[in-house]
Amino acid sequence: MRSSRTALAVALLGVALAGCGGTTTKPGGGEEPGPAEIVDGWTSCAEAAPRAGEVITVPNTATSAPAVPEPRIGRIDPAFTPIAVVLCGRGIQPGAGGGQEQTATERRAEETSALLAALRLPDQQADGEIACTLDMVIPPWLALVDEQGRWLRPYLPTDSCGKPRSEVTAVLAGLPWKTVATRTVGQIESPAAEAAGCAQRWADMVWAETRHGRPGPSVPATSPAAGPLRLCVYQVPPSEQGGDKPAGDFVYGGPLPAERQAGVLRGLSNRRAVPDCATPASRFAVLRSLDGAGPDRYVELDGCRRFLVAPPSGGAQLGQGDDALAKLLGPV
Known part of the structure; x- marks a missing residue:
C-alpha cells in the first residue's frame, strides 16, 4: 500500500x-x-x-x-x-x-x-x-x-x-x-477484475510478437503438467485491433478449474503448423501461474486462433490453437 x-x-x-x-x-x-x-x-x-x-x-x-x-x-x-x-x-x-x-x-x-x-x-x-x-x-x-x-x-x-x-x-x-x-x-480496476485477480487491461502479446515477424520455432515449450493457473480474458476494442500492441479490457477470469486446465495444457502442447494469418483477434486469454512461476501463455480466442508461450527467460514460442481450446477458456 x-x-x-x-x-x-x-x-x-x-x-x-x-x-x-x-x-x-x-x-x-x-x-x-x-x-x-x-x-x-x-x-x-x-x-x-x-x-x-x-x-x-x-x-x-x-x-x-x-x-x-x-x-x-x-x-x-x-x-x-x-x-x-x-x-x-x-x-x-x-x-x-x-x-x-x-x-x-x-x-x-x-x-x-x-x-x-x-x-x-x-x-x-x-x-x-x-x-x-x-x-x-x-x-x-x-x-x-x-x-x-x-x-x-x-x-x-x-x-x-x-x-x-x-x-x-x-x-x-x-x-x-x-x-x-x-x-x-x-x-x-473494476470490482470484477479485482475479484478475479486480473489486471483491468492487458496487451495481446500474440499479435504484438507476430506483428513484425514470427517468434520461433513454432513448437510450444509447454508441458501438460503445470501448477494451478489463473485465466484472464480481454476484449480488444475495434480501434485497437491491428495496432502494434493492441490493449484489451477485462471481461472475465479467475483460477482455472483443474479439470479444464489439463485439457488446456494438452491443447497448448500440440505440434500443429502455424499458417500465415493476419486477422486480429477481438478476444484473447492470458494464463499465468497462481504462484508467479513458469511461462505466461496467451491465446487468441478468435481471429487466427494462435497461442504464444513466453517463458521468463525469453524465447517465446508460437503455436496453433483451435475451437476446442477456445471453448476450454470460456467463463470460469
Missing part, C-alpha cells in the same frame, strides 16, 4: 518510463521563457485543467474531458503577488463497490514565499559529465492565484538534465496542502 507521502509525490511529479531520455523543455524551444500570461477569475481545476496529471489513460471515463486552451507558462511578473498555489492532479482510490478508481484532485496551499523563491531560480546549464536518467518527468500542473482571483501558470526552472529543479519539488512536497475538490474520472 502506498504511503500518503508517496501518493503526494506521485501527484506532485508524474514519472513515466521512456525509451529515451525525455525531459521537460522550455517554452519557445530552449529559449528563456517570457512572462506568464495572467488570467482573470480562477474557478477550479475541473474547468481550467480537466486533464492535468493524466499519466494513466483509463477507458470508460465518467465524463469526456474537453480540450481547454491553457494560458502561456512563463516567469512570474514581479507585480503579481500570489496568495495561494493550486495543484491540479490525479490520484487512485478504492472504488465504492471494489476495484480502483482514478480521481482528479484539486489541492491548495496558502504559503507561497518559499515557492516563489524557488520558482525564480535560473535554469541550471547542461553538464555533459552528469549522467541523466532515462525517465520522462511530467511537471506538476500549478497555478498561482492572487487576492483578486487572477492566476497564472508559473515556469518551473530546470536542472542540468532538463527536469524541474530539486528546490522546487522539495518546496512543493513540504507545503501544507489542503484538498478542496475530488472527482472520479475513470476506472483503473
